[in-house]
Amino acid sequence: MAVWRSAKQLLASILAIVGTVSAAMQAVAAVGVVAAAFGIVNTLLAAVHERRREIGILQAVGSTRRTLFAAFLLESGSYGARGGALGALIGVAGAAVLGPYLTDNPLTAALRQSPMPAVDGRSLLWTLGLSIGLALWLGGNGHDR
Numbered sequence: 001m002a003v004w005r006s007a008k009q010l011l012a013s014i015l016a017i018v019g020t021v022s023a024a025m026q027a028v029a030a031v032g033v034v035a036a037a038f039g040i041v042n043t044l045l046a047a048v049h050e051r052r053r054e055i056g057i058l059q060a061v062g063s064t065r066r067t068l069f070a071a072f073l074l075e076s077g078s079y080g081a082r083g084g085a086l087g088a089l090i091g092v093a094g095a096a097v098l099g100p101y102l103t104d105n106p107l108t109a110a111l112r113q114s115p116m117p118a119v120d121g122r123s124l125l126w127t128l129g130l131s132i133g134l135a136l137w138l139g140g141n142g143h144d145r
Contacts, residue, residue: 033134036083041138044076069140076139077132084131088124 048055055068 033130036131037134037138040076040079040083040135043079044072044139047075048072073136073139076135079139080132080135081128083135084128087131088127092119 058068
């Protein structure tokens with residue numbers, strides 16, 4: 001059992017624990033992003049497979065491979081945008097609902113807390129950009145099948 005000699009040592013210890021938990025949560029989020037990427041690829045491949053007939057008709061009436069690729073890329077980006085926005089919304093709502101229960105304990109009582117989660121606009125834009133970019137990249141890499 002550790003004995004702290006001062007409040008600064010206690011705070012440093014708490015912040016180290018919080019940093020470790022933060023790193024673990026980022027690892028869990030990364031696994032979630034990879035799982036979502038596989039879901040997007042699976043959805044798009046299924047869409048191409050199920051719509052082979054439609055693709056054939058579009059090619060018969062004059063659509064080029066480039067036009068078809070652009071259509072599927074637009075669909076992929078749309079999935080990424082909707083998924084990123086929904087994920088960000090669920091994350092903020094979850095933090096607002098569960099945050100007070102998770103931070104109301106003796107370990108974090110000395111830390112400054114706000115009743116509502118702080119939402120950083122740059123983080124939200126980065127999240128949306130990542131989800132759209134990943135969806136576009138994954139949708140664009142499977143077009144030769």
